[in-house]
Amino acid sequence: MLRINELKLPLDHSEEALPAAILARLAIPAGDLRGFTIHKRSYDARKKSAIVLIYSLDVDVADEAAVLRRLQHDVHLMPSPDMAYQFVADGRALAAHPDFQRPVVIGIGPCGLLAALILAQMGLRPIIVERGKVVRERTVDTFGFWRQRKLNPESNVQFGEGGAGTFSDGKLYSQIKDPKHYGRKVLTEFVKAGAPEEIVYVSKPHIGTFRLVKMVEAMRENIEALGGEYRFESKVTDLDIEETAEGRRVRGITLESGERIATRHVVLAIGHSARDTFEMLHARGVYIEAKPFSIGFRVEHPQSLIDACRFGANAGHPILGAADYKLVHHASNGRAVYSFCMCPGGTVVAAASEPGRVVTNGMSQYSRNERNANSAIVVSISPEVDYPGHPLAGVAFQRDLEEKAFKLGGGSYNAPGQLMGDFVAGRASTEFGAVVPSYKPGITLTDLAQILPEFAVTALREAFPAFDKQIKGYFKHDAVLTGLETRTSSPIRIRRRDDTLQSLNTGGLFPAGEGAGYAGGILSAGVDGIKVAEAVALSLAAQQA
Ligand code: FAD
Numbered sequence: 001m002l003r004i005n006e007l008k009l010p011l012d013h014s015e016e017a018l019p020a021a022i023l024a025r026l027a028i029p030a031g032d033l034r035g036f037t038i039h040k041r042s043y044d045a046r047k048k049s050a051i052v053l054i055y056s057l058d059v060d061v062a063d064e065a066a067v068l069r070r071l072q073h074d075v076h077l078m079p080s081p082d083m084a085y086q087f088v089a090d091g092r093a094l095a096a097h098p099d100f101q102r103p104v105v106i107g108i109g110p111c112g113l114l115a116a117l118i119l120a121q122m123g124l125r126p127i128i129v130e131r132g133k134v135v136r137e138r139t140v141d142t143f144g145f146w147r148q149r150k151l152n153p154e155s156n157v158q159f160g161e162g163g164a165g166t167f168s169d170g171k172l173y174s175q176i177k178d179p180k181h182y183g184r185k186v187l188t189e190f191v192k193a194g195a196p197e198e199i200v201y202v203s204k205p206h207i208g209t210f211r212l213v214k215m216v217e218a219m220r221e222n223i224e225a226l227g228g229e230y231r232f233e234s235k236v237t238d239l240d241i242e243e244t245a246e247g248r249r250v251r252g253i254t255l256e257s258g259e260r261i262a263t264r265h266v267v268l269a270i271g272h273s274a275r276d277t278f279e280m281l282h283a284r285g286v287y288i289e290a291k292p293f294s295i296g297f298r299v300e301h302p303q304s305l306i307d308a309c310r311f312g313a314n315a316g317h318p319i320l321g322a323a324d325y326k327l328v329h330h331a332s333n334g335r336a337v338y339s340f341c342m343c344p345g346g347t348v349v350a351a352a353s354e355p356g357r358v359v360t361n362g363m364s365q366y367s368r369n370e371r372n373a374n375s376a377i378v379v380s381i382s383p384e385v386d387y388p389g390h391p392l393a394g395v396a397f398q399r400d401l402e403e404k405a406f407k408l409g410g411g412s413y414n415a416p417g418q419l420m421g422d423f424v425a426g427r428a429s430t431e432f433g434a435v436v437p438s439y440k441p442g443i444t445l446t447d448l449a450q451i452l453p454e455f456a457v458t459a460l461r462e463a464f465p466a467f468d469k470q471i472k473g474y475f476k477h478d479a480v481l482t483g484l485e486t487r488t489s490s491p492i493r494i495r496r497r498d499d500t501l502q503s504l505n506t507g508g509l510f511p512a513g514e515g516a517g518y519a520g521g522i523l524s525a526g527v528d529g530i531k532v533a534e535a536v537a538l539s540l541a542a543q544q545a
Contacts, residue, residue, distance in 0.1 A: 001037060001058045001059065001060055001064075001079070001080035001121035002026075002057060002058070002059050002060075002061060002064055002067065002068070002077060002078070002079060002269055002396055003039065003056065003059075003077070003078050003079060003080040003081070004025060004026075004055075004056070004057045004076060004077055004198070004526060005056045005076040005077075005081065006020070006054060006056075006076045007021055007025060007042075007054070007055040007056075007057060007076075008052050008054050008055075009021055009052070009053050009200075010050070010051075010052060010053070010313060011043070011052065011142055011319065011320070012112040012216070013033065014052065014490070015323070015450050017531060018055070018057075018243055019033060019036070019076060020534045021379065022036060022057065022059055022118075022461075022489050025093070026059070026061065026067055026071065027071075027150075028061060028062070028067065031062070032061050032062040032063070032145065032212045033059065033060075033061055033062075033279055033502045034060040034061065034062065034078075034139070035059070035060045036057050036058060036059040036060065036132075037058050037112030037201075038055060038056075038057055038201045039056040039057060039058050039080075039277025039382050039531070040056040040201055040203055040485060041053060041054070041055045041056075041200060041201055041203060041257045042202075042203030043200055043203075043320065044205075045311055045314075045320070046311055048310075048311060048313070048314065049170070049313065051314050051317075051451060053319070056495040058080045060485060062155045062245075063222040066077070067143075068429055070194065071391040071421065074090040076078075081143065081181070083184050083307070084183040085182075085184075085185040087118075087121070087122050087187075087537075088534045088537055088538060089122065089534075089537040089538060090122075090123075091119070091121075091122025091124040091537055092121035092122075092123035092230060093124075093471050094123075094124065094536035094537065094540045094544060095123050095124055095486070096545045097123060099166065099272070099543075099544070100540070100544075101116050101125055101262060101264055101497050102124070102125050102127050102229075102263060102264070102534050103119055103126050103127070103262050103263060103265035103266070103267065103508060103540075104126065104127045104253055104261060104263045104266050104267070105119070105126050105127070105128045105129070105130075105260070105266075105267040105269060105270075105501055106127060106129050106236050106253070106266060106267065106269060106270055107129075107130060107131075107162055107163065107270045107271060107513075107515075108128050108130045108162070108216075108220075108230070108269075108271040109160050109163015109165065109269060109513065109514075109525060110143060110162075110163055110165055110186075110268075110513070110522045110523075110526045110529065111163070111269035111271075111315040111512050111513025111514065111519060111525040111526065111528050111532075112128065112130075112163070112267065112269035112512075112513070112528040112529060113162075113163070113216070113219055113526070113528030113529065113535075114185075114186055114189070114382060114525075114526040114527070114530050114533070115267045115512065115530070115532050115533040116128050116228055116267075116529075116533075117189060117219060117222065117223055117529075117533075118529070118530050118533035118534070119228070119533045119536065120222075120223045120226035120227060120228040120465060122225075122533075122537055123227070124188055124536070124540070125226075125227035125229070126223075126229075126231045126267075126377065126536065127229050127231065127261060128223070128226050128228060128231065129231045129234045129236055129253070129255065129261070130160070130161060130230065130231065130232050130233075130234060131159055131160075131232070131233070131234065131235035131236070131256075131274075132154055132155050132156075132157045132159035132160025132161060132232065132287075132309075133160050133161065133232055133233060134160075134217075134220075134232055135160065135162050135166060135213050135216050136163060136207040136402060137155070137159040137218060138155050138156075138159075138160030138166070139167075139213060140362050141155035141156060142156055142157055142160075142167055144348065144411075145157075145350060145352075145388075146439065146440040148441075149412060149413045149441050151353075151355055151413070152424050153354060153355060154235070154297075155235070155355050156269060156348070156351075156352065156362065157349060157351040157352075157361065158351065158487075159189075159271075160295070160390065161216055161220070161232065161275075162212060162213065162216040162271070163271055163523075163525075164271050164272070164273065164472065164514070165459045165522040166209070166212050166216060166524075167209050167212075167216060167349060167363050168209060168212065168343075168361075168362075168363045168364075168522070169206055169208065169341070169344075169346055169363055169364040169368075169520065170206045170207030170208050170209065170212050170364075170366075171188060171204070171205075171212070171341070171521070171522070172186075172190070172199055172205040172206060172207065172522055172523045173204050173207045173523060174521050174524040174527070175178070175204060175349050175510070175519075176523075176527060178310070178525045178527060180293060182526075182527040182529055182530045182531065183526075184200070184525055185530060186526035186527060186530070187199050187200045187205070187523075189219070190207070190215055192218075192222075193214075193215040193216075193218035193219045193222070194211065194214050194215045195207050195211060196211070196216055196366070196465070197537070198478050202270060203349055204324065206249070206364070206366070206368070207366060208365040208366030208367070208368070209309055209363050209364070209365055210365060210366070211366055212421060213415055215543070217453075218295040219473055220540075221360060223373055225537055231255070232258070233459075234255045234257070234259075235255065235277075235328070236253050236254070236255060236277065237254075237255065237256045237257040237280060238253070238254035238280060238284070238286050239252075239253055239266070239281070239286070239506075240252035240253065240254065240398075241284060241506060244399060246507070247505070247507060248285070248379040248505055248506045248507060249264070249507035249508050250263070250264060250265075250266050250506060250507065250508035250509045251263075251505070251508075253266060255370070260395075264507065264508045264510075264543075265409055265508055265510070265539060265540065266508060266509050266510065267510045267512055267529075267532050267533070267536065268281075268494065268503075268510060268511045268512060268515075268516060269510055269512045269515070269516075269525075269529065269532075270513075270516075271513065271514055271515040272363045272489060272490035272491070272514050272515045273353045273487060273492075273515075274515055275354070275395050278392060278395060278492055278515075279392065280445055281492075281494065282391060283518055284409050284497040285505070285506075286494060286503055286505065286506050286509065287494070287505045287506070288492050288494050288495075288496055289383075289389070289390070289391050289491070289492065289493050289495060289506040290383035290387065290394050290491065290492060290493075291383065291393070291394070291489075291490065291491065291492060291493045291517050292379035292380060292381060292382040292383065292394055292487070293380075293394065293487075293488050293489045293491050294338075294340065294379060294380045294381060294457065294488040294489070295378055295379060295381060295398075295401060295452065295484065295485060295486050295488070295491065296337070296376060296378030296379050296452075296460060296484070296485045296544075297376070297378075297455060297460070297483050297484065297485060298327050298348045298358070298360040298361070298362060298374050298375070298376055298377075298439075298479040298481070298482045298483075298485060299370065299374065299375055299376075299377050299420065299479055299480070299481055300348060300372040300373070300374045300435055300437055300438065300479060300480045300482070301369060301373050301374075301435065301473075301474065301476060301479045302371060302372060302434075302435060303322055303344060303372055303373040303477035304322075304371075304372070305326075305373075305471075305473050305474075305476070306323045306325055306344070306471065307322060307323045307475075308321070309471045309472055309473060310323035310324075310325065311323055311473075313514075317382070321344070321368060322345035322368040322369070322373070323344060323373075324336075324342045324344050324373075325339060325342055325349065325375070325470075325471055326339055326342065326378070326471055327339040327460065327467045327471070327474075328464075329459075329466045329467060330461040331458065331459035331462045331463060332380075332462065334444070335377070335379050335456070335459040336379070336380045337377065337379050337380075337459050337460060337463035338377070338378060338380075339375045339376065339377055339378075339463075339473060340375065340377075341361065341376050341377065341488075342362075342373070342374070342375035342380050343362035343363060343364045343368075343373070343374050343442060344364065344366055344373050345367070345368030345369050345370045345371075345372075345373065346363055346364030346368060346372070346374055346438075346465075347362070347363060347367075347368055347370055347372070347440075348360055348361070348362055348374050348382050348415075348437065348438050348439040348441065348482050349361050349362065349363050349375070349437070349439070350413060350415065350440065350441065351487065351543075352402070352404070354399070355404055356406050357399065357402035357405070357406050358402055358403075358405040358406040358409055358413060358414075358415050358416070358483070358484065358520030359402055359484065359487055360376075360415055360439065360482050360483065360484060360485055361376075361485070361487070362374045362376070363520045365367060368436065368496055369518075371436070372435065372436075372437075372438055374437070374438070377460065377463065377464075377481075377485075378485050378488055379452075379456040379459045379460060381456075385450075385492075386453070392472055392491075392492065392493060394492060395491050395492070396443070396493060397491070398486040398487065401439070401452070401484050402486055403449060403485065404450075404451040405451055405483050405484045408444070408446050408450060408483075409443075409444045409446075410431060410444045412442055413442070414441060414443060415439050415442075415443055415444070415447055415483060416443070416445075416446045416448055416451065416482075416483045417429070417437060417439070417443035417444065417446070417448070417479050417480055417481060417482045417483065418442055418446060418448045418480075419432070419433060419445075419477060419479070419480060419481070420464055420475065420477065420478070420479040420480070421475075421477030421478065421479075422447075422477075423447075423448055423449065423460070423461070423463065423464075423481055424464055424475075426447075426449065427447070428445070428446055428447035428460075429446070431445065431447040432445070432478065432480065433477065433478025434478055435479055435480050436479050436511070437480040437482060439482050443480070443482060447483055448483050451484065452483075452484070453482060459498055475489075489514065489517075489520050490514055490515050490516070490529055491517075492515075492516075492517060493516065494511035494515070494516040494517065495511070495517075496510070496511050496516070496518070499538060500538075501531060501532050501535035501537060502535070502539070508536060508539075510532040510536060512529060512531075512532040513525040513528050513529060514530050532544060
């Protein structure tokens with residue numbers, strides 16, 4: 001197989017244009033082309049009137065070696081890399097050892113899901129403990145909160161089967177380095193579980209909320225069929241750590257029910273909102289440090305404005321879908337302001353997991369056809385400057401902001417909101433304009449500057465007009481800001497060793513995914529899940545050697 005990169009065709013090219021372009025590019029007769037698959041498809045929309053599709057293709061030709069020899073100077077032609085996933089150990093042999101204890105995966109978000117799947121595929125029969133409910137019941141609780149303001153602190157947007165990304169836009173791309181093609185393995189497993197096949201080849205795939213729910217269920221069935229065991233509504237409240245001559249080592253976990261599970265391998269995939277579990281880990285002496293994250297608002301514009309600005313007359317084209325955007329502004333006070341988790345054609349959601357606090361986020365359906373585009377617009381903050389002195393100080397910082405947002409929203413889980421023009425002008429808003437906000441249960445119009453630190457307000461006031469230079473019309477008086485975004489990433493890192501992926505000071509504990517500070521998003525969390533599953537298998541193999 002040969003990989004051709006950077007093969008460009010116009011947006012509206014015919015079906016036959018693609019094989020014709022391959023023949024022309026390789027200068028081979030039609031009979032020599034046996035077949036091809038699309039490896040990646042992206043687009044270049046810099047010239048709105050002439051949007052170009054860019055293909056990366058795997059092609060099967062009659063005489064590969066001859067083509068490669070003849071086109072040896074073409075930097076966009078090479079043998080296709082082998083991207084098939086290889087297991088690192090013979091898990092069935094490891095599981096047959098008399099001293100084998102099943103590994104435990106805490107948390108079944110994307111990180112835990114992929115860790116559990118790989119462990120199960122290897123034959124290591126993981127036990128999965130999840131504080132929340134099965135995804136169907138969790139969906140009822142989450143929608144209940146949005147519609148009736150009843151928050152279940154153990155079953156919500158953050159907690160439960162599928163993790164934080166279940167009610168989301170389901171964006172599946174990441175900028176992580178991935179030399180072993182683990183991202184491909186994640187996407188392939190998602191497709192097997194019911195995701196659209198295009199996710200493996202489009203440059204910015206997304207799934208949307210309802211498909212994610214079905215996928216998570218299908219993956220559970222697969223893991224169980226392979227010998228994995230799920231325990232829902234089973235919060236881990238303690239770790240059993242022994243002191244040995246070689247140092248500290250996990251020998252079991254305790255659930256809220258009091259039940260103890262003996263294990264020497266614990267994948268800690270608890271996400272960025274498990275604040276009580278962070279506290280437990282800190283109390284147990286697990287090495288934790290504070291890390292930077294960002295704070296700000298969700299911003300809603302009409303999707304039509306973004307589409308027109310990005311795609312011009314091609315807005316609405318089925319291949320392009322609803323347009324996204326990415327914005328960065330370096331404010332004069334030294335703070336970076338940037339867009340984050342942009343959801344085209346989506347809705348702003350209430351993402352709290354603790355009573356008396358308000359947090360926002362965004363989601364969409366696969367169709368992305370809601371009227372508004374939303375994105376977090378956030379300001380970077382760091383422990384050295386903004387919350388020094390304690391590994392969990394970032395959590396206290398988040399909680400304080402989320403409480404202020406709750407109070408400013410009226411104490412009923414309404415989020416505080418403001419029109420963009422009023423925020424920049426420094427006056428409270430009193431009525432909405434043409435942009436109808438999507439946040440449920442509702443928004444209380446106010447002056448959002450009251451709840452963010454002054455440096456963030458200054459940076460954001462500077463950024464919105466500056467963004468107008470990148471997207472004409474972005475600085476729109478009646479665009480709606482909803483507060484607050486506080487959980488852009490984990491406020492902590494549970495540091496692990498680079499070689500074994502085990503906690504810096506606690507053997508057998510594998511901090512993983514977003515909560516541990518090793519991922520930011522569904523795909524990177526899944527990739528990290530694969531890495532730690534491999535590390536668990538290698539650790540078991542080393543112990544049995
Ligand atoms: P999580 O998904 O947070 O999973 C952690 C799990 O651990 C949870 O199920 C939790 O209940 C469980 N848990 C916690 N503590 C315990 C305990 N003590 N005992 C047992 N179980 C425990 N990312 C994207 O890439 N694309 C998107 O479009 C996107 N949209 C998002 C929209 C929303 C509304 C939200 C909230 C997030 C979104 N994200 C998105 C971010 C993404 O969801 C996270 O990066 C990802 O889910 C992190 O995966 P994780 O497995 O590390 O942690």
